[in-house]
Amino acid sequence: MLSRKVKDNIIKVLIYLSAAATVGILAIIIGFIFIKGIPGISINFLTRGYEDKTTYVTTELLEASEDTGNDGEVYVSRLGITLAFDGENALAITEIDKDSPLKKAVDENGNTYEVKKGDAITRIGRYKASSELKDIDAEDEKAKAEFLQKAVDEVNGQEDPTVKLKVVRIGGGIVPMAVTTLYMIALSLLIAGPIGILAAVYLNEYAKPGKIMSVIHFAIQNLAGIPSIIYGLFGSLFFVQILKMQYSLLAGALTVSIILLPTIITTTEETLKAIPNTYRESSLGLGATQLQTISRVVLPNALPGILVAILLSIGRIVGESAALLLTAGTVAQIPQALFGNSASGATLTIKAYTLMKEENNLTSACAIGIVLIVIIVLINVASKLITNKFLAKKGLQK
Amino acid sequence: MENGIVSSSRTDDNKLNIEKWKAKNPGKLDTDSNDYEGSCQEGSEPGISLQYMRRNVKRDIMEKVVEAIFLLCALVGVVSVAAIIVFVFVKGTRPFVGADAYSLRDFLTGTVWAPGNGVYGIFYMITASILSTAGAILIGVPVGVLTAVFIAEVAPEGIVKIVKPAIEILAGIPSVLYGAFGLGVVVPMIMKVTPQVQGQSLLAVIIVLSIMILPTIVSLSESAIRAVPKAYREASLGIGASKVQTIFKVVLPAAKSGVLSATVLGIGRAIGETMAVMMIAGNPTAGMPESIWSMVRPLTTNIAMEMSYASGRQSEMLFATGVVLFLFIMMVNMTLIKLTQKAGEK
Known part of the structure; x- marks a missing residue:
């Protein structure tokens, strides 16, 4: 019987190896993304826009007082700001006073444009600070101090009570993509949530087994199996071209909504099935109508399951790429409309893809990846908690 | 017909109530009462029971409407599959038909x-x-x-x-x-x-x-x-x-x-x-x-x-x-x- 023992042991080793491989791969993937992406994560990365934004602003000047400078920084009293040397963008604003006139600066369209800490000034009046950058050695402290002093002199030398500045709001962050992702989640859930939940209610509470029901189930099973690139093809043809929405938030959200339907319907249906029939019978027996039974008895009891369905959907939207690539576009901006010209916007996932594919920037892509993984893990934990609580409440858990 | 709803034990008071109610809600009673003839218990106050009846009709219509809405939602999935198939297939087969067809x-x-x-x-x-x-x-x-x-x-x-x-x-x-x-x-x-x-x-x-x-x-x-x-x-x-x-x-x-x-x-x-x-x-x-x-x-x-x-x-x-x-x-x-x-x- 030795051979059987040996065989058993070999197979056991294989089983352990497979399980170890599965967990190991996950560790490698997450480890890789964190190691690559951590250098790219910073406060600026999480809080800034993606592209540099240049604005010409006009601002009033204060009375000059003492301009002090130390440690490579200089305080400009007439503007109420502290400037530092910035090798890329000339003059970085490192500190801004509460009563600084720059807080009420006016842009070219006459709107108030609040200059913030972290912005850079590249031009003061006629003096182009940025064009003198190339002559300055970043190691040379004296040259840098002179450069700063020149900027202060330029401000103090202004004869008018106002001065025109060229201000650059530095980009490199993921805020537009994060906002687009949030919009996409909200809009898709707004469309697919009610439809999916009501469909599940119909299938579980109203429909009698028969042709209609089997057709609907068949369709949903098929929807679940269609890969997202096909949804993308359909969306780009129907929503983007035929309905003339162009690459837009709405086209993306509608496409994603169809993708979400099977998830929402099946998860909700499972929950509804788990609600004991006695609940319904008691309610109907007390004289409630079916609608009252559904809205007051069935749905409140199904709430945790519906919540899980919504969480799963959020995970799906956050991770969706192929379909959105063909319907919502790849522009790193916050969509300004639901559809039309300025409505396109890349979600975090799409941006991670374009960063890798088109800009060869694996670090930033992985930094976005970290954000995505954190979201996915949070969603997983949340849905687990909800499910456990739900089960515990119903006494189904051991 | 309306006599049927409020059963024989109706008192004068009740009669009065009905009249009052009818005055307040012209036209309501005649249509409502037909559907709910005999559904109310003996001796019950007509004012109350009639109000219930009025709601019931609304409720019935509501039930039907809501069921139809639910059905529509359930059909969205079917429509989506059909639309995806039709649009993708129509556009995808176009190059192979017509005068300038690709083999x-x-x-x-x-x-x-x-x-x-x-x-x-x-x-x-x-x-x-x-x-x-x-x-x-x-x-x-x-x-x-x-x-x-x-x-x-x-x-x-x-x-x-x-x-x-x-x-x-x-x-x-x-x-x-x-x-x-x-x-x-x-x-x-x-x-x-x-x-x-x-x-x-x-x-x-x-x-x-x-x-x-x-x-x-x-x-x-x-x-x-x-x-x-x-x-x-x-x-x-x-x-x-x-x-x-x-x-x-x-x-x-x-x-x-x-x-x-x-x-x-x-x-x-x-x-x-x-x-x-x-x-x-x-x-x-x-x-x-x-x-x-x-x-x-x-x-x-x-x-x-x-x-x-x-x-x-x-x-x-x-x-x-x-x-x-x-x-x-x-x-x-x-x-x-x-x-x-x-x-x-x-």
């Missing part, structure tokens, strides 16, 4: 994709899709099923609590990040051993796809294994079989249909995967894959690569590629639905 045979058997020269052959893409899916199944299914066995049969509870969440997270990772992993880890590793100049290859696609289908295979197989009655195991162990023998000769055969469904679902995922594959496949414009080291261009990546700027004939050809992909998916879906139905009948 369907050339399309399906060609091995060069050169939209600039009006040459569209996708045979090498079909091959690439099939090969990469087959490879992924060959690696992913055994590893996945064994992992499922580990979770369901072998592992102590403490370890299950680590492995299961790991698999759930693996399932949730966006495919773009699998692509990043492929590009940053798998492709450089292949670079070290490949006879070719590039690491993007069929092998890279197979490795990444087999990882991507793992969660599907593991979780479905696991629930299938768990569904096997305990008595089977006890019987097998009781007649002297070892644990491993029990697992492979009794439990897995009993869970066969579930494992099979998992495999089919895995095929569906692998053949439809786009973004991760696009980054690591190489996507050449011509040439059959000759070895696991050669670059490939599966059907899905062909669509995603060019869709954003394609127009006219090229765009139609991308839809035609989509139709071919769709047919594969349909076959997978049908098999899956058949399998689950069979399992359900059991």
Whole structure:
């Protein structure tokens, strides 16, 4: 019987190896993304826009007082700001006073444009600070101090009570993509949530087994199996071209909504099935109508399951790429409309893809990846908690 | 007729109430009362009972309307499937009909994709899709099923609590990040051993796809294994079989249909995967894959690569590629639905 023992042991080793491989791969993937992406994560990365934004602003000047400078920084009293040397963008604003006139600066369209800490000034009046950058050695402290002093002199030398500045709001962050992702989640859930939940209610509470029901189930099973690139093809043809929405938030959200339907319907249906029939019978027996039974008895009891369905959907939207690539576009901006010209916007996932594919920037892509993984893990934990609580409440858990 | 509702024991007071009520709600009583004749109890106050009746009609209509709304929502899924099929197929078959038709045979058997020269052959893409899916199944299914066995049969509870969440997270990772992993880890590793100049290859696609289908295979197989009655195991162990023998000769055969469904679902995922594959496949414009080291261009990546700027004939050809992909998916879906139905009948 030795051979059987040996065989058993070999197979056991294989089983352990497979399980170890599965967990190991996950560790490698997450480890890789964190190691690559951590250098790219910073406060600026999480809080800034993606592209540099240049604005010409006009601002009033204060009375000059003492301009002090130390440690490579200089305080400009007439503007109420502290400037530092910035090798890329000339003059970085490192500190801004509460009563600084720059807080009420006016842009070219006459709107108030609040200059913030972290912005850079590249031009003061006629003096182009940025064009003198190339002559300055970043190691040379004296040259840098002179450069700063020149900027202060330029401000103090202004004869008018106002001065025109060229201000650059530095980009490199993921805020537009994060906002687009949030919009996409909200809009898709707004469309697919009610439809999916009501469909599940119909299938579980109203429909009698028969042709209609089997057709609907068949369709949903098929929807679940269609890969997202096909949804993308359909969306780009129907929503983007035929309905003339162009690459837009709405086209993306509608496409994603169809993708979400099977998830929402099946998860909700499972929950509804788990609600004991006695609940319904008691309610109907007390004289409630079916609608009252559904809205007051069935749905409140199904709430945790519906919540899980919504969480799963959020995970799906956050991770969706192929379909959105063909319907919502790849522009790193916050969509300004639901559809039309300025409505396109890349979600975090799409941006991670374009960063890798088109800009060869694996670090930033992985930094976005970290954000995505954190979201996915949070969603997983949340849905687990909800499910456990739900089960515990119903006494189904051991 | 209205006398019928309020039964014979009506008093003068009641009569008065009715008159008052009628004055306040002209026309209501006559229509309402017909439907609810005799439904109210003897001696009840007519004012109250009539109010209930009024609500009931509204309620009935409401019930019907709401049911219709629910039905409409349920039909959205059906309409979506129909719309997707119709739109993709209509646009995808257009290049092969009409005066200026492209030969369907050339399309399906060609091995060069050169939209600039009006040459569209996708045979090498079909091959690439099939090969990469087959490879992924060959690696992913055994590893996945064994992992499922580990979770369901072998592992102590403490370890299950680590492995299961790991698999759930693996399932949730966006495919773009699998692509990043492929590009940053798998492709450089292949670079070290490949006879070719590039690491993007069929092998890279197979490795990444087999990882991507793992969660599907593991979780479905696991629930299938768990569904096997305990008595089977006890019987097998009781007649002297070892644990491993029990697992492979009794439990897995009993869970066969579930494992099979998992495999089919895995095929569906692998053949439809786009973004991760696009980054690591190489996507050449011509040439059959000759070895696991050669670059490939599966059907899905062909669509995603060019869709954003394609127009006219090229765009139609991308839809035609989509139709071919769709047919594969349909076959997978049908098999899956058949399998689950069979399992359900059991």
